[in-house]
Amino acid sequence: MAAKGLVEISVETCKGCGLCVHYCPMKCLAINEADTNSYGLHYAQSVEPDKCIGCANCAVMCPDGAITVYKQSN
Amino acid sequence: MKEGYTLVYKRPDTLLKTRMHYCPGCFHSILHKLIMEVVEEMGIQNDVIGVSPVGCSVFAYDYMDVDFQEAAHGRACAVATGIKRTLPNHPVFTYQGDGDLAAIGLAETMHACNRGEKFSIFFVNNAIYGMTGGQMAPTTLEGQITTTSPYGRDPKNVGYPMKMAEMVSQLPGVAYCERVCLNNPANVRKAKKSIRKCFEIQAQNLGTTFLEVVSNCPTNWRLSPIKTLDFVENNMLKYYPLGVKKDVTATEEK
Ligand SMILES: Cc1ncc(C[n+]2csc(CCOP(=O)(O)OP(=O)(O)O)c2C)c(N)n1
Ligand code: SF4
Ligand code: SF4
Ligand code: SF4
Ligand SMILES: [Mg+2]
Numbered sequence: 001m002a003a004k005g006l007v008e009i010s011v012e013t014c015k016g017c018g019l020c021v022h023y024c025p026m027k028c029l030a031i032n033e034a035d036t037n038s039y040g041l042h043y044a045q046s047v048e049p050d051k052c053i054g055c056a057n058c059a060v061m062c063p064d065g066a067i068t069v070y071k072q073s074n
Numbered sequence: 075m076k077e078g079y080t081l082v083y084k085r086p087d088t089l090l091k092t093r094m095h096y097c098p099g100c101f102h103s104i105l106h107k108l109i110m111e112v113v114e115e116m117g118i119q120n121d122v123i124g125v126s127p128v129g130c131s132v133f134a135y136d137y138m139d140v141d142f143q144e145a146a147h148g149r150a151c152a153v154a155t156g157i158k159r160t161l162p163n164h165p166v167f168t169y170q171g172d173g174d175l176a177a178i179g180l181a182e183t184m185h186a187c188n189r190g191e192k193f194s195i196f197f198v199n200n201a202i203y204g205m206t207g208g209q210m211a212p213t214t215l216e217g218q219i220t221t222t223s224p225y226g227r228d229p230k231n232v233g234y235p236m237k238m239a240e241m242v243s244q245l246p247g248v249a250y251c252e253r254v255c256l257n258n259p260a261n262v263r264k265a266k267k268s269i270r271k272c273f274e275i276q277a278q279n280l281g282t283t284f285l286e287v288v289s290n291c292p293t294n295w296r297l298s299p300i301k302t303l304d305f306v307e308n309n310m311l312k313y314y315p316l317g318v319k320k321d322v323t324a325t326e327e328k
Contacts, residue, residue, distance in 0.1 A: 005082070006076065006079055013093070015097075015098035015099070016098055017098035017099030017292075017299040018099070018298075018299055018300050019099055019299055019300070022300050022303070023258065023259055041098070054082050056082050056083040057259040059082075059083040059084075060083065060259045060262050060263060061104070061258075061259050061262060063094075063096065063098075063099060063100060063101065063102075063103030063104045063107070064093075064094060064096075064103055065085030065086075065089060065103075065107050066085075067083070068081070068083065068084045068085070069081075069082040069083040069084075070076050070079035070080060070081055070082055071079060071080055071082050072078060072079055073078055073079060073080045
């Protein structure tokens with residue numbers, strides 16, 4: 001099934017707080033514990049992009065405005 | 075921008091690209107973002123004037139791309155009074171923490187509200203002095219451990235936590251007063267509507283508009299950002315109930 005939503009997360013803006021991961025209803029997101037950005041912080045990434053419904057819960061919660069959300073146009 | 079996709083959400087352009095100094099997961103950042111989203115949507119970027127406090131949000135003017143005046147600790151409401159009275163056609167807001175608004179600035183806050191000064195007050199209640207290393211604030215909860223209440227806040231010695239929204243709503247000068255929270259996406263969306271409501275009622279010159287925002291402080295609460303969500307839900311919101319405390323426009327409509 002094709003993705004209905006799409007998120008872009010700015011690696012450098014992200015502070016790895018995990019609020020987006022916590023509030024994603026589809027469990028699309030995870031903190032990359034293996035890598036850090038240039039600030040030395042682990043960052044969030046979409047690990048199940050196909051499940052994204054474009055609800056923007058993640059972006060609404062993101063304190064640092066690191067997330068942009070798109071929805072597939074019909 | 076993306077072929078076959080439409081934009082659902084992006085960081086507002088009114089929030090500068092500057093990296094905010096706030097700790098990971100601090101709700102101060104969410105509130106900055108929300109105020110700037112409302113400013114952008116209402117098209118008031120060139121008119122609005124903010125007054126920043128002393129506290130963690132002392133650099134608010136570095137992040138929000140609107141005119142700003144820094145105030146001395148606790149004096150934001152006095153400074154905003156001067157600005158609004160001089161420039162009555164400009165939307166004016168203060169952005170203040172609980173130490174700033176409810177401790178050192180309590181007099182300025184209460185008197186501005188009592189005079190019905192026609193600006194909006196965005197009050198961040200994180201139950202602690204964040205910037206200075208986690209001392210007890212007037213809003214620190216009963217039993218809450220801080221660096222100056224190492225055995226937990228004892229109301230017998232230092233009084234009970236102050237419910238600013240309830241107190242302020244008693245003053246005739248206040249036109250709108252609500253307590254909101256930023257602990258989940260639904261509440262964040264709701265808080266944004268309330269920020270807009272404050273600016274709209276301010277534009278009607280009906281009196282002071284006061285929004286208490288129940289917030290967090292992962293660093294000085296010594297909790298991970300996710301664990302602060304539980305503390306907010308189970309402790310903060312039990313003592314600080316959400317909701318509209320006063321709305322003169324609601325009674326007028328009846
Ligand atoms: C006149 C004066 N007194 C004391 C201080 C020290 N001081 C700086 S910020 C602050 C309290 C900040 O707490 P709050 O307003 O709750 O903001 P937060 O950092 O929690 O957002 C204090 C006491 C100061 N800067 N100036
Ligand atoms: S838009 Fe919704 S479904 Fe997609 S990653 Fe964000 S929270 Fe999850
Ligand atoms: S909410 Fe924002 S800052 Fe926090 S982990 Fe997600 S993308 Fe990063
Ligand atoms: S000390 Fe607390 S209030 Fe200040 S930025 Fe860090 S988490 Fe936020
Ligand atoms: Mg505080």
